[in-house]
Amino acid sequence: MSQPTSSRRTLLKTAAIAGGAAILAPAHAIGFSPRAQQLRIGLIGCGGRGTGAAAQALAADSGVVIWAMADAFQDRLDSSLDNLMKSDAKDRVQVAPERQFVGVDEIDRVLPLVDVVLLCSTPSFRPLQLAKAVAAGKHIFCEKPVCVDSVGYRSVMESVKSAREKKLSLVSGFCWRSSSPERAIIGEIHQGRLGDVVGVLATYLSSPLGTRPRQAGWSDFDFQLRNWQHFNWLSGDHLVEQAVHSVDKINWIMGGRHPTKCTAMGSRFCRPDAPEHGDIYDNFTVVYEYEHGPRATLIARQQPNCHNDNTDWINGTKGYAWINGWAPTHWIKDYSGDTMWSYPKDGPTPNMYQVEHDSFFKSIRDGRSINEGEFMADSCLMAIMGRMSAYSGQQVTWDEAVNGSENLTPSSFADPMPVGRVPHPGTNTSTRATS
Numbered sequence: 001m002s003q004p005t006s007s008r009r010t011l012l013k014t015a016a017i018a019g020g021a022a023i024l025a026p027a028h029a030i031g032f033s034p035r036a037q038q039l040r041i042g043l044i045g046c047g048g049r050g051t052g053a054a055a056q057a058l059a060a061d062s063g064v065v066i067w068a069m070a071d072a073f074q075d076r077l078d079s080s081l082d083n084l085m086k087s088d089a090k091d092r093v094q095v096a097p098e099r100q101f102v103g104v105d106e107i108d109r110v111l112p113l114v115d116v117v118l119l120c121s122t123p124s125f126r127p128l129q130l131a132k133a134v135a136a137g138k139h140i141f142c143e144k145p146v147c148v149d150s151v152g153y154r155s156v157m158e159s160v161k162s163a164r165e166k167k168l169s170l171v172s173g174f175c176w177r178s179s180s181p182e183r184a185i186i187g188e189i190h191q192g193r194l195g196d197v198v199g200v201l202a203t204y205l206s207s208p209l210g211t212r213p214r215q216a217g218w219s220d221f222d223f224q225l226r227n228w229q230h231f232n233w234l235s236g237d238h239l240v241e242q243a244v245h246s247v248d249k250i251n252w253i254m255g256g257r258h259p260t261k262c263t264a265m266g267s268r269f270c271r272p273d274a275p276e277h278g279d280i281y282d283n284f285t286v287v288y289e290y291e292h293g294p295r296a297t298l299i300a301r302q303q304p305n306c307h308n309d310n311t312d313w314i315n316g317t318k319g320y321a322w323i324n325g326w327a328p329t330h331w332i333k334d335y336s337g338d339t340m341w342s343y344p345k346d347g348p349t350p351n352m353y354q355v356e357h358d359s360f361f362k363s364i365r366d367g368r369s370i371n372e373g374e375f376m377a378d379s380c381l382m383a384i385m386g387r388m389s390a391y392s393g394q395q396v397t398w399d400e401a402v403n404g405s406e407n408l409t410p411s412s413f414a415d416p417m418p419v420g421r422v423p424h425p426g427t428n429t430s431t432r433a434t435s
């Protein structure tokens, strides 16, 4: 790709755009009727998840047409479009060449053309993209994580408020919220089957994600964006990018209460010391403390050749529960070990990604907007405060995370963009190198 057109200044303008409608809605969107035959979709970020989300949008509603696509890289856009053109719904993939955009700010050219936008790019850009989409009056599917730092969180919360005022649907990519067994067991917990929840232990133990070694002609920005999961400024580290799913389940189980503070630790043992492996840790442990007493502990790692697990273990005053969507396992027992509840073996398990899109498009058609913004943003901030605590070695309060000045966006996207230092807790090192 050519040099990025986005600048730190445009990223910092996020909150201002979210607050004031700087972008005008297109004519067809102004007159948009939820019962209109066709819903034109714009896909921002044409990677694995974006392509999946577009396919789910097509399956959710027979009036959906994939109309415009944007990606930072031509090859990613091309392969996504190729895949969509192989689907059963290929007749509704109508992305003419003049509606294929390459660059990091191309959402600006997509928004005027569409009714609905799927935000599936690299997380660091999401607050600004969300602000623009809300200002343009679009319904939004917004992948997780929605922000990687405090400044991004505050911007997202502005956008969430504005989306509610405009009655826009804003559906999050926290897909476990759309999983039938998770909904059933957490519903049981909320209805008191466990008594009061006194503790949660969650694990997200997985393997490292792939890397792309540098190729001739790539700028530093291209190289980091190609390896975005491994760079803190782009992904928020794997706690924010991946284990945030488990953080979101903690947030869900705790009924959306904010933890007052957290204490975390983490390090980097197993990642090779090569530039494409960036500056992130490979393990975290975070203890969240709640004002009314409970604690929730999250253990996350991305290390090769180790045991993988994705469990939520919930202790209550009357019993304990085990949730594992990978196994899958969903049951509640009393302290004698007798099963009080379990998800039926023949219970429905529809594809959670499809369910979230089905309800998204139904909400648009019915004119009954869904706004999942608060939990979407709060779960991300919980993960961010965990990373802040692990990197610094200090306790971090919810209020410090909300009001912090942390902004991970580099001062420039032009070469050279140094790879950040891996933080050393307790030494007050900056979370990224500055040029």
Ligand SMILES: NC(=O)c1ccc[n+]([C@@H]2O[C@H](COP(=O)([O-])OP(=O)(O)OC[C@H]3O[C@@H](n4cnc5c(N)ncnc54)[C@H](O)[C@@H]3O)[C@@H](O)[C@H]2O)c1
Pocket (backbone or CB within 6 Å): 044, 045, 046, 047, 048, 049, 050, 070, 071, 072, 073, 076, 077, 103, 104, 105, 106, 107, 120, 121, 122, 123, 125, 143, 144, 145, 173, 174, 175, 225, 241, 242
């Ligand atoms: N809900 C889930 O279960 C789930 C699963 C996988 C990924 N995700 C999330 O989805 C997002 C995308 O992940 P992925 O696995 O598809 O990654 P990916 O690397 O396959 O795709 C991301 C794409 O975004 C593009 N991109 C980056 N910046 C952009 C910008 N400013 N404008 C347009 N395009 C841009 C990249 O070039 C890339 O093609 C991430 O936030 C990830 O955490 C969620």
